[in-house]
Amino acid sequence: MRLGDGELAINFNAVEPGLFFKDDDTGLIKAGPTHVGATAPNASGVGFTSNSLGESWLDTTSTHVLKIYDGTAFRTAKAVVSRSAGQPSNPEDGQLHYDSSASNLLMYDATAAAWVTI
Known part of the structure; x- marks a missing residue:
């Protein structure tokens, strides 16, 4: 079953929990929370091929750096x-x-x- 425009979905998986909704333009949007860890979140919603545009990740590899998914890759927030x-x-x-x-x-x-x- 696919989400309708504006419909909410909750993923309570311990690895990558989140609140999601579908819009009529970009697809699935992750509203939170920010993923914290040394590797980028790589799980996309069922029926979608990538992370959500605007999804955030706190990269803990060295210095804690906030990164935002731009539709192609996670980019450092300045x-x-x-x-x-x-x-x-x-x-x-x-x-x-x-x-x-x-x-x-x-x-x-x-x-x-x-x-x-x-």
Whole structure:
């Protein structure tokens, strides 16, 4: 059975729970919650071929980075700001980072592949 426009569906699966609804344009929309983990959520609704446009994921691989699904891939939501002793291992271009061990505010320049002191 397929959802009608505006109809709600609840997935109570422990791995990827969520509240979904169907719209008349993009298909299935995930209203929440945000997936938290080191790997992107990869489950699409039954009868749909991909994640929901606008679906969110808190990537915990290195620095906690919020990513949003744009219909093709999960993209980093700007601006990324972090704080820790030392520097994150997987920075994003333009990321601001406060290195608490050196008391420095840094910005990551992906072109130079380097942290720049601000």
